[in-house]
Amino acid sequence: METTLGGIVELTGGKLLRGEAQTVLSGFAALDAAEADQVSFYGNERYASQLEDTKAGAVLVASTEVQAPDQTALILVENPVVAFDAIIRKYGVRPPQFSAGISDAAFVAETAEVDPEAVSVLANASILAGVKIGRGTRIGAGTVISENAEIGEDCEIGPNVTVREGCIIGDRAIIHPGVVIGGDGFGFEFSEGRHQKIEQLGIVRIEDDVEIGSNTTIDRARFGETVIGEGTKIDNLVQIGHNAIIGKHCIIVAQTGISGSTTIGNYVVFGAQSGVAGHLNIADQNTLAGRSGVISSIEEPGGTWFGYPAKHLKESRRESMQLKKLPGLIKKVKELEKTMNQQG
């Protein structure tokens, strides 16, 4: 960014408490990371000591009564968090604005329904036969949308994504690079000493307002649909098995695995590196702690689960408390034995 203290005052609608309006500012950062040509913000009393020591050239504050180094300019604003967000949104690094058009270096099959006035397709993307793409959607460079897949409106499909045949994505989806939607489910029947493939002929359906993190994989159903419910947000490197049904507004943190044919309710939270076995149900609003592994259905809503096999947090804590008593117990039994032997 290239602006001045005065420019920031104008952008945030603030009032310059201290400092010269023409001072050049070339970036923004947190209080403990900001340098002399950067602006920062003080939004929470927790960070009072960081403010005292900051090297920031300027800080957004909500009060005139703050302790900051003398050389730090101060801008008074109503809400420093909101004001700083305005700076980030203006000067942060973001994908270029949507602009319709199909790159000459992209491949779009003749039978694909892609309006060049309403859709953006970048270089080396491949839009195969029968695909439909909604208005306002951008398809990243190197991305492959396979035969007859359908993508809704205002989606941001990143680079090097793969959407396989017939899969359906709703509106406003954000799909990060390297995601694979609709690879085959993992299904085999063992006969004559070999694993025979069970054909995977269903699809994946992604409802509206879903976000899917980099290199996550979501398998197509054996038949019917694997479903990601409206508003659910999935982090990077997550695996969703075939015929899984994920509810609405779930949060699935990185490297989690959800096995095939498992049904997840709404507002369920999966901590990082957690997992669920196949053919289970998880009721609404349950939370799985990071690294927990669930191997039986959770029918009650609203619990928190920990460990492997995952137990209700209360039970898990009780067990962990009992384990801590073990050294004392060993000692006590030795003493009892000794006393007994003396008595005997």
Next chain:
Amino acid sequence: METTLGGIVELTGGKLLRGEAQTVLSGFAALDAAEADQVSFYGNERYASQLEDTKAGAVLVASTEVQAPDQTALILVENPVVAFDAIIRKYGVRPPQFSAGISDAAFVAETAEVDPEAVSVLANASILAGVKIGRGTRIGAGTVISENAEIGEDCEIGPNVTVREGCIIGDRAIIHPGVVIGGDGFGFEFSEGRHQKIEQLGIVRIEDDVEIGSNTTIDRARFGETVIGEGTKIDNLVQIGHNAIIGKHCIIVAQTGISGSTTIGNYVVFGAQSGVAGHLNIADQNTLAGRSGVISSIEEPGGTWFGYPAKHLKESRRESMQLKKLPGLIKKVKELEKTMNQQG
């Protein structure tokens, strides 16, 4: 799908027990998911109650003596599972049929041996110098086959796959999107305060009839070969380290990691999110439970292993039983102490 009850009777070679032949059917689904315009199947008595409550328009059954809602049409067939499979295969979503030809939007190096009459190469695929591809193989859009790699016959290499230099893939392989075959093994020597790269100059060899799930990574050997044995099936997001030798007909479920230089026998099964340390041997027909982590070799065939560090299932169960006795033990020792103090 667009057909009628009569069409389904014809396709499955069944007999219409109930319903009108001209009734339109537009899909297929499981008993508990099927709607009034869909056909389902009843293949196992376990699902008797689902049959009683189904909303399916028609159900394939093996007997005239079944309890189904009055409005549900019934088709008598010998084997409902097999008959339903015929429907899925006809109407399910699958990649378009193989059709030889090289897309104008693909790149094929002059020295690559790719017969345009026998191989299919889709848009934006890159086939680099010296590559050989066998008859009947399809290379997906955006896929990169690097210098001198060799791919056998009748393979299905999905979109956005990467096969690196010199790697060899046998016949009838199915490689799902985003798979990386032949990235460098992870090898460094620490000297002068830095990790110095040990060059990784071997290859990956994939034998016949192997399937590899989306975004799985298989590293090339330091020298020699990393091997995936015939008929082995690998799920999504699995990591196979350099110089690992995986036997024949293994099953490796999602997010499992097999470290470098480990040798796996035949018919070994890895549950989801399991792992094996490096330089170990796992004998034939062992099964690792989901999330188990093996840190020493398993020389006996046929066992089941659980937990981390993984123990034989029997031992693991014994330990878990003993842990359950801990609360009772704590109580008992308190009582003993009390009695003793009273006696003393």
Next chain:
Amino acid sequence: METTLGGIVELTGGKLLRGEAQTVLSGFAALDAAEADQVSFYGNERYASQLEDTKAGAVLVASTEVQAPDQTALILVENPVVAFDAIIRKYGVRPPQFSAGISDAAFVAETAEVDPEAVSVLANASILAGVKIGRGTRIGAGTVISENAEIGEDCEIGPNVTVREGCIIGDRAIIHPGVVIGGDGFGFEFSEGRHQKIEQLGIVRIEDDVEIGSNTTIDRARFGETVIGEGTKIDNLVQIGHNAIIGKHCIIVAQTGISGSTTIGNYVVFGAQSGVAGHLNIADQNTLAGRSGVISSIEEPGGTWFGYPAKHLKESRRESMQLKKLPGLIKKVKELEKTMNQQG
């Protein structure tokens, strides 16, 4: 490889102890894997029995006093490991030598700074607007370098990699296939029953001499930078969250996850499938064992940590020893009870 025993003698500067110089050799392998037309090496007494049984056509040895089969030719060299390395480097499978030029099948935006005399860009790569690429760097086929990203000199960026907008990569980076640098961090604010996206407008900065394994994902910062320090080596399928700061010369083995806003010191080692929660600090030179999960900061340098929640190795061992005493304890308490009852 196609050479003779004499050719290997010349290449390694060795002395032929046994065998005919014109014998054809067509490959190299470890002692226990080498066949009659391959050369191997004997670099460590640990492998004496493998040398006795080897089927290798020729073996590099450091001494005339070794036990090898009669039909095995022997070449005396100063250091068999170094000599064998010379063979691997000459005959191993490696990416073709760097040769500058932009493939006709690549896409390079007009505003990108890519010197065709100094940079190599392969087929179907996409170099978007404002990108800068340093001399001696190769961009693999199908790779996408997004708007305004900067890549240093002498980097090896593999096929199908994605680097997102504005991210910065230093010199001599090795980025393996399928890596995603700069996908959005996973950040949401829950309001009105939905997860609202927090814009992720920072970047990823990769310092010099970093290597990143296949399909690993590194998220861009909310604002500011996610940093991978100089000389750090990252294996496959690793997840690095937004605003994480990874120190210099760390080793991060496959399938590990490092959560957002966590700061890692220098020379820290993460075993495979390990994890660290968000907003923590890990001091220099700590080692996390495979599958360990750290949920609180580690302020002391130099420790080794195990299990989940991760404990110092000593403590973890003590606990595991105590657990082993449980069966004996149960028995002892039963006996005490019995004795007591008899006494009582």
